[in-house]
Amino acid sequence: GAGVSQSPRYKVAKRGQDVALRCDPISGHVSLFWYQQALGQGPEFLTYFQNEAQLDKSGLPSDRFFAERPEGSVSTLKIQRTQQEDSAVYLCASRDDRGRPYFGPGTRLTVT
Amino acid sequence: DAKTTQPTSMDCAEGRAANLPCNHSTISGNEYVYWYRQIHSQGPQYIIHGLKNNETNEMASLIITEDRKSSTLILPHATLRDTAVYYCIVRVPRETSGSRLTFGEGTQLTVNP
Numbered sequence: 001g002a003g004v005s006q007s008p009r010y011k012v013a014k015r016g017q018d019v020a021l022r023c024d025p026i027s028g029h030v031s032l033f034w035y036q037q038a039l040g041q042g043p044e045f046l047t048y049f050q051n052e053a054q055l056d057k058s059g060l061p062s063d064r065f066f067a068e069r070p071e072g073s074v075s076t077l078k079i080q081r082t083q084q085e086d087s088a089v090y091l092c093a094s095r096d097d098r099g100r101p102y103f104g105p106g107t108r109l110t111v112t
Numbered sequence: 113d114a115k116t117t118q119p120t121s122m123d124c125a126e127g128r129a130a131n132l133p134c135n136h137s138t139i140s141g142n143e144y145v146y147w148y149r150q151i152h153s154q155g156p157q158y159i160i161h162g163l164k165n166n167e168t169n170e171m172a173s174l175i176i177t178e179d180r181k182s183s184t185l186i187l188p189h190a191t192l193r194d195t196a197v198y199y200c201i202v203r204v205p206r207e208t209s210g211s212r213l214t215f216g217e218g219t220q221l222t223v224n225p
Contacts, residue, residue: 004155033212042199042215043156056212091155101213103155 004104021077025094035091121220130187134200137181149196190223
């Protein structure tokens with residue numbers, strides 16, 4: 001079956017632009033996560049959904065970051081007024097009922 | 113979650129065993145040791161996890177010391193496709209810990225022909 005997919009795979013944005021990153025989790029996975037990975041670093045937690053409920057958003061770095069999962073499946077991570085420090089790979093993961101997360105390939109965001 | 117310490121990088125010859133160490137001296141009794149790897153331009157991939165007994169699956173073996181303060185991930189016959197960053201994570205399973213994985217910087221394993 002299909003794994004976690006993310007789109008776009010690459011995004012270049014000019015500073016100040018808004019971007020929206022999409023995650024399609026594995027069908028039936030209740031839990032969904034977003035992580036941010038800066039160059040040369042490990043992924044860092046951003047936010048977590050259980051179905052459509054955002055249960056933990058403590059990792060979001062600022063109020064410019066917003067995530068939603070309105071129907072409990074597809075999720076969108078939105079970044080408003082992008083800044084250069086937002087340049088990173090954004091990873092989405094969904095988790096099976098054994099607690100094991102499956103990661104997507106990520107979206108590489110470059111803010112110029 | 114307990115902090116882990118891993119070497120920054122390691123090299124291994126193709127076909128030989130790769131032994132990746134991880135120190136987790138502050139691990140608590142209900143924390144498991146998880147290993148993930150991340151191949152370039154891909155998302156992290158689960159490898160194996162364990163509590164106190166050694167574990168083996170189709171990908172790797174996990175050896176945890178008796179005091180649980182360190183562990184070793186073993187890839188028995190490394191191939192070029194095993195070149196990746198390997199992350200050792202110590203955490204309580206999801207039911208009691210919340211949800212997140214806390215990654216460190218991991219070990220860059222390079223398998224050489």
